[in-house]
Amino acid sequence: MFQRSVAKWAGLAMVAATMAGAVQAQAPAAGADPAAELKRGRLLYIQCRACHELKADQPHKVGPNLHGMLGRKAAAAEGFAYSAALKGANLTWDKATLDKWIEKPSAVVPGNAMAFAGVANPKDRAALIAYIEAESK
Ligand code: HEC
Known part of the structure:
Protein backbone atom coordinates (compact mmCIF):
# COMPACT_ATOMS: atom_id res chain seq x y z
CA MET A 1 0.00 0.00 0.00
CA PHE A 2 2.68 2.44 1.08
CA GLN A 3 4.85 1.53 -1.88
CA ARG A 4 1.93 1.86 -4.26
CA SER A 5 1.26 5.41 -3.13
CA VAL A 6 4.94 6.31 -3.31
CA ALA A 7 4.96 5.09 -6.87
CA LYS A 8 1.81 7.10 -7.56
CA TRP A 9 3.34 10.30 -6.14
CA ALA A 10 6.57 9.73 -8.00
CA GLY A 11 4.49 9.42 -11.15
CA LEU A 12 2.59 12.62 -10.44
CA ALA A 13 5.80 14.48 -9.66
CA MET A 14 7.18 13.37 -13.00
CA VAL A 15 4.08 14.60 -14.80
CA ALA A 16 4.35 17.96 -13.04
CA ALA A 17 8.05 18.23 -13.87
CA THR A 18 7.34 17.35 -17.48
CA MET A 19 4.65 20.03 -17.71
CA ALA A 20 6.90 22.65 -16.13
CA GLY A 21 9.65 21.76 -18.58
CA ALA A 22 7.36 21.55 -21.60
CA VAL A 23 7.98 25.09 -22.80
CA GLN A 24 11.73 24.81 -22.36
CA ALA A 25 11.88 21.37 -23.90
CA GLN A 26 10.38 22.68 -27.10
CA ALA A 27 13.07 25.30 -27.52
CA PRO A 28 14.20 25.03 -31.11
CA ALA A 29 17.93 24.98 -31.76
CA ALA A 30 19.42 27.92 -33.64
CA GLY A 31 18.06 28.02 -37.16
CA ALA A 32 15.34 25.55 -36.25
CA ASP A 33 12.10 25.37 -38.13
CA PRO A 34 9.72 28.34 -37.85
CA ALA A 35 6.72 26.14 -37.05
CA ALA A 36 8.41 24.98 -33.85
CA GLU A 37 9.27 28.54 -32.92
CA LEU A 38 5.66 29.65 -33.46
CA LYS A 39 4.43 26.80 -31.29
CA ARG A 40 6.84 27.82 -28.58
CA GLY A 41 5.77 31.45 -28.96
CA ARG A 42 2.13 30.43 -28.58
CA GLN A 47 1.50 34.81 -19.94
CA CYS A 48 0.55 37.81 -22.12
CA ARG A 49 -2.92 36.55 -23.07
CA ALA A 50 -4.11 37.12 -19.52
CA CYS A 51 -4.03 40.81 -20.45
CA HIS A 52 -3.77 41.02 -24.28
CA GLU A 53 -5.85 39.64 -27.14
CA LEU A 54 -4.29 39.58 -30.61
CA LYS A 55 -7.14 39.30 -33.12
CA ALA A 56 -8.94 42.30 -34.63
CA ASP A 57 -12.41 41.53 -33.32
CA GLN A 58 -11.37 40.81 -29.74
CA PRO A 59 -11.83 43.29 -26.87
CA HIS A 60 -9.25 45.08 -24.79
CA LYS A 61 -8.61 43.35 -21.48
CA VAL A 62 -6.42 44.70 -18.69
CA GLY A 63 -4.06 45.58 -21.54
CA PRO A 64 -4.86 46.75 -25.07
CA ASN A 65 -5.61 44.36 -27.92
CA LEU A 66 -2.28 44.00 -29.74
CA HIS A 67 -3.75 43.45 -33.21
CA GLY A 68 -1.73 45.26 -35.89
CA MET A 69 0.67 46.58 -33.31
CA LEU A 70 3.97 45.94 -35.12
CA GLY A 71 5.00 49.04 -37.04
CA ARG A 72 2.44 51.19 -35.24
CA LYS A 73 3.03 54.00 -32.75
CA ALA A 74 2.82 53.08 -29.08
CA ALA A 75 -0.43 53.83 -27.27
CA ALA A 76 -2.43 53.94 -30.53
CA ALA A 77 -5.08 51.21 -30.09
CA GLU A 78 -8.57 52.74 -30.36
CA GLY A 79 -10.54 52.87 -27.13
CA PHE A 80 -7.86 51.88 -24.62
CA ALA A 81 -6.99 54.17 -21.71
CA TYR A 82 -3.18 54.19 -21.81
CA SER A 83 -0.98 55.65 -19.10
CA ALA A 84 0.36 59.16 -19.61
CA ALA A 85 3.84 57.62 -19.57
CA LEU A 86 3.22 55.37 -22.58
CA LYS A 87 1.26 58.04 -24.45
CA GLY A 88 4.15 60.45 -24.01
CA ALA A 89 6.86 57.94 -24.89
CA ASN A 90 6.80 58.57 -28.64
CA LEU A 91 7.78 54.99 -29.51
CA THR A 92 7.09 52.95 -32.62
CA PRO A 110 9.33 54.20 -16.70
CA GLY A 111 5.94 54.64 -15.06
CA ASN A 112 3.99 52.63 -17.67
CA ALA A 113 0.97 50.66 -16.49
CA MET A 114 1.92 47.15 -17.65
CA ALA A 115 2.34 45.11 -14.48
CA PHE A 116 4.79 42.59 -15.92
CA ALA A 117 8.40 42.05 -14.83
CA GLY A 118 9.67 40.88 -18.22
CA VAL A 119 11.10 37.86 -20.03
CA ALA A 120 14.85 37.48 -19.50
CA ASN A 121 15.63 34.77 -22.07
CA PRO A 122 16.35 36.28 -25.53
CA LYS A 123 15.21 33.10 -27.31
CA ASP A 124 11.90 33.23 -25.48
CA ARG A 125 11.47 36.84 -26.55
C1 HEC B 1 -0.94 42.10 -16.05
C2 HEC B 1 -1.37 42.46 -17.38
C3 HEC B 1 -0.35 42.43 -18.49
C4 HEC B 1 0.47 41.40 -18.88
C5 HEC B 1 0.65 40.04 -18.22
C6 HEC B 1 1.14 41.84 -20.08
N1 HEC B 1 0.74 43.11 -20.40
FE1 HEC B 1 1.33 44.20 -21.98
N2 HEC B 1 0.27 45.80 -21.32
C7 HEC B 1 -0.54 45.81 -20.21
C8 HEC B 1 -1.06 47.16 -19.99
C9 HEC B 1 -1.99 47.60 -18.87
C10 HEC B 1 -0.54 47.95 -21.04
C11 HEC B 1 -0.73 49.44 -21.24
C12 HEC B 1 0.44 50.13 -20.56
C13 HEC B 1 0.30 51.63 -20.39
O1 HEC B 1 -0.72 52.22 -20.78
O2 HEC B 1 1.24 52.21 -19.80
C14 HEC B 1 0.28 47.07 -21.87
C15 HEC B 1 0.94 47.46 -23.02
C16 HEC B 1 1.60 46.60 -23.87
C17 HEC B 1 2.14 46.97 -25.15
C18 HEC B 1 2.03 48.34 -25.81
C19 HEC B 1 0.74 48.32 -26.68
C20 HEC B 1 0.46 49.61 -27.42
O3 HEC B 1 -0.63 49.68 -28.02
O4 HEC B 1 1.29 50.53 -27.44
C21 HEC B 1 2.72 45.85 -25.68
C22 HEC B 1 3.42 45.74 -27.01
C23 HEC B 1 2.56 44.79 -24.72
N3 HEC B 1 1.87 45.28 -23.64
C24 HEC B 1 3.01 43.50 -24.90
C25 HEC B 1 2.92 42.49 -23.94
C26 HEC B 1 3.49 41.17 -24.09
C27 HEC B 1 4.19 40.67 -25.33
C28 HEC B 1 3.25 40.49 -22.93
C29 HEC B 1 3.69 39.09 -22.55
C30 HEC B 1 5.11 38.83 -22.62
C31 HEC B 1 2.50 41.39 -22.06
N4 HEC B 1 2.33 42.59 -22.71
C32 HEC B 1 2.03 41.08 -20.80
C33 HEC B 1 -0.81 44.74 -19.39
C34 HEC B 1 -0.17 43.51 -19.45
Whole structure:
Protein backbone atom coordinates (compact mmCIF):
# COMPACT_ATOMS: atom_id res chain seq x y z
CA MET A 1 0.00 0.00 0.00
CA PHE A 2 2.68 2.44 1.08
CA GLN A 3 4.85 1.53 -1.88
CA ARG A 4 1.93 1.86 -4.26
CA SER A 5 1.26 5.41 -3.13
CA VAL A 6 4.94 6.31 -3.31
CA ALA A 7 4.96 5.09 -6.87
CA LYS A 8 1.81 7.10 -7.56
CA TRP A 9 3.34 10.30 -6.14
CA ALA A 10 6.57 9.73 -8.00
CA GLY A 11 4.49 9.42 -11.15
CA LEU A 12 2.59 12.62 -10.44
CA ALA A 13 5.80 14.48 -9.66
CA MET A 14 7.18 13.37 -13.00
CA VAL A 15 4.08 14.60 -14.80
CA ALA A 16 4.35 17.96 -13.04
CA ALA A 17 8.05 18.23 -13.87
CA THR A 18 7.34 17.35 -17.48
CA MET A 19 4.65 20.03 -17.71
CA ALA A 20 6.90 22.65 -16.13
CA GLY A 21 9.65 21.76 -18.58
CA ALA A 22 7.36 21.55 -21.60
CA VAL A 23 7.98 25.09 -22.80
CA GLN A 24 11.73 24.81 -22.36
CA ALA A 25 11.88 21.37 -23.90
CA GLN A 26 10.38 22.68 -27.10
CA ALA A 27 13.07 25.30 -27.52
CA PRO A 28 14.20 25.03 -31.11
CA ALA A 29 17.93 24.98 -31.76
CA ALA A 30 19.42 27.92 -33.64
CA GLY A 31 18.06 28.02 -37.16
CA ALA A 32 15.34 25.55 -36.25
CA ASP A 33 12.10 25.37 -38.13
CA PRO A 34 9.72 28.34 -37.85
CA ALA A 35 6.72 26.14 -37.05
CA ALA A 36 8.41 24.98 -33.85
CA GLU A 37 9.27 28.54 -32.92
CA LEU A 38 5.66 29.65 -33.46
CA LYS A 39 4.43 26.80 -31.29
CA ARG A 40 6.84 27.82 -28.58
CA GLY A 41 5.77 31.45 -28.96
CA ARG A 42 2.13 30.43 -28.58
CA LEU A 43 2.92 28.67 -25.30
CA LEU A 44 4.96 31.61 -24.03
CA TYR A 45 2.19 34.02 -25.05
CA ILE A 46 -0.10 32.44 -22.45
CA GLN A 47 1.50 34.81 -19.94
CA CYS A 48 0.55 37.81 -22.12
CA ARG A 49 -2.92 36.55 -23.07
CA ALA A 50 -4.11 37.12 -19.52
CA CYS A 51 -4.03 40.81 -20.45
CA HIS A 52 -3.77 41.02 -24.28
CA GLU A 53 -5.85 39.64 -27.14
CA LEU A 54 -4.29 39.58 -30.61
CA LYS A 55 -7.14 39.30 -33.12
CA ALA A 56 -8.94 42.30 -34.63
CA ASP A 57 -12.41 41.53 -33.32
CA GLN A 58 -11.37 40.81 -29.74
CA PRO A 59 -11.83 43.29 -26.87
CA HIS A 60 -9.25 45.08 -24.79
CA LYS A 61 -8.61 43.35 -21.48
CA VAL A 62 -6.42 44.70 -18.69
CA GLY A 63 -4.06 45.58 -21.54
CA PRO A 64 -4.86 46.75 -25.07
CA ASN A 65 -5.61 44.36 -27.92
CA LEU A 66 -2.28 44.00 -29.74
CA HIS A 67 -3.75 43.45 -33.21
CA GLY A 68 -1.73 45.26 -35.89
CA MET A 69 0.67 46.58 -33.31
CA LEU A 70 3.97 45.94 -35.12
CA GLY A 71 5.00 49.04 -37.04
CA ARG A 72 2.44 51.19 -35.24
CA LYS A 73 3.03 54.00 -32.75
CA ALA A 74 2.82 53.08 -29.08
CA ALA A 75 -0.43 53.83 -27.27
CA ALA A 76 -2.43 53.94 -30.53
CA ALA A 77 -5.08 51.21 -30.09
CA GLU A 78 -8.57 52.74 -30.36
CA GLY A 79 -10.54 52.87 -27.13
CA PHE A 80 -7.86 51.88 -24.62
CA ALA A 81 -6.99 54.17 -21.71
CA TYR A 82 -3.18 54.19 -21.81
CA SER A 83 -0.98 55.65 -19.10
CA ALA A 84 0.36 59.16 -19.61
CA ALA A 85 3.84 57.62 -19.57
CA LEU A 86 3.22 55.37 -22.58
CA LYS A 87 1.26 58.04 -24.45
CA GLY A 88 4.15 60.45 -24.01
CA ALA A 89 6.86 57.94 -24.89
CA ASN A 90 6.80 58.57 -28.64
CA LEU A 91 7.78 54.99 -29.51
CA THR A 92 7.09 52.95 -32.62
CA TRP A 93 6.73 49.20 -32.16
CA ASP A 94 9.42 47.77 -34.39
CA LYS A 95 10.82 44.38 -33.39
CA ALA A 96 13.88 45.80 -31.61
CA THR A 97 11.74 48.07 -29.42
CA LEU A 98 9.26 45.30 -28.72
CA ASP A 99 12.16 43.02 -27.72
CA LYS A 100 13.39 45.58 -25.18
CA TRP A 101 9.83 46.12 -23.92
CA ILE A 102 9.25 42.41 -23.35
CA GLU A 103 12.61 42.13 -21.62
CA LYS A 104 11.75 44.86 -19.12
CA PRO A 105 8.84 47.23 -19.79
CA SER A 106 9.74 49.52 -16.90
CA ALA A 107 13.20 50.15 -18.39
CA VAL A 108 11.74 51.21 -21.77
CA VAL A 109 8.97 53.43 -20.41
CA PRO A 110 9.33 54.20 -16.70
CA GLY A 111 5.94 54.64 -15.06
CA ASN A 112 3.99 52.63 -17.67
CA ALA A 113 0.97 50.66 -16.49
CA MET A 114 1.92 47.15 -17.65
CA ALA A 115 2.34 45.11 -14.48
CA PHE A 116 4.79 42.59 -15.92
CA ALA A 117 8.40 42.05 -14.83
CA GLY A 118 9.67 40.88 -18.22
CA VAL A 119 11.10 37.86 -20.03
CA ALA A 120 14.85 37.48 -19.50
CA ASN A 121 15.63 34.77 -22.07
CA PRO A 122 16.35 36.28 -25.53
CA LYS A 123 15.21 33.10 -27.31
CA ASP A 124 11.90 33.23 -25.48
CA ARG A 125 11.47 36.84 -26.55
CA ALA A 126 12.29 35.98 -30.16
CA ALA A 127 9.68 33.21 -30.14
CA LEU A 128 7.11 35.56 -28.59
CA ILE A 129 7.76 38.23 -31.21
CA ALA A 130 7.51 35.68 -34.06
CA TYR A 131 4.16 34.52 -32.66
CA ILE A 132 2.85 38.07 -32.15
CA GLU A 133 3.90 38.99 -35.68
CA ALA A 134 2.13 35.99 -37.16
CA GLU A 135 -1.03 36.24 -35.05
CA SER A 136 -1.64 39.98 -34.87
CA LYS A 137 -1.76 40.72 -38.61
C1 HEC B 1 -0.94 42.10 -16.05
C2 HEC B 1 -1.37 42.46 -17.38
C3 HEC B 1 -0.35 42.43 -18.49
C4 HEC B 1 0.47 41.40 -18.88
C5 HEC B 1 0.65 40.04 -18.22
C6 HEC B 1 1.14 41.84 -20.08
N1 HEC B 1 0.74 43.11 -20.40
FE1 HEC B 1 1.33 44.20 -21.98
N2 HEC B 1 0.27 45.80 -21.32
C7 HEC B 1 -0.54 45.81 -20.21
C8 HEC B 1 -1.06 47.16 -19.99
C9 HEC B 1 -1.99 47.60 -18.87
C10 HEC B 1 -0.54 47.95 -21.04
C11 HEC B 1 -0.73 49.44 -21.24
C12 HEC B 1 0.44 50.13 -20.56
C13 HEC B 1 0.30 51.63 -20.39
O1 HEC B 1 -0.72 52.22 -20.78
O2 HEC B 1 1.24 52.21 -19.80
C14 HEC B 1 0.28 47.07 -21.87
C15 HEC B 1 0.94 47.46 -23.02
C16 HEC B 1 1.60 46.60 -23.87
C17 HEC B 1 2.14 46.97 -25.15
C18 HEC B 1 2.03 48.34 -25.81
C19 HEC B 1 0.74 48.32 -26.68
C20 HEC B 1 0.46 49.61 -27.42
O3 HEC B 1 -0.63 49.68 -28.02
O4 HEC B 1 1.29 50.53 -27.44
C21 HEC B 1 2.72 45.85 -25.68
C22 HEC B 1 3.42 45.74 -27.01
C23 HEC B 1 2.56 44.79 -24.72
N3 HEC B 1 1.87 45.28 -23.64
C24 HEC B 1 3.01 43.50 -24.90
C25 HEC B 1 2.92 42.49 -23.94
C26 HEC B 1 3.49 41.17 -24.09
C27 HEC B 1 4.19 40.67 -25.33
C28 HEC B 1 3.25 40.49 -22.93
C29 HEC B 1 3.69 39.09 -22.55
C30 HEC B 1 5.11 38.83 -22.62
C31 HEC B 1 2.50 41.39 -22.06
N4 HEC B 1 2.33 42.59 -22.71
C32 HEC B 1 2.03 41.08 -20.80
C33 HEC B 1 -0.81 44.74 -19.39
C34 HEC B 1 -0.17 43.51 -19.45
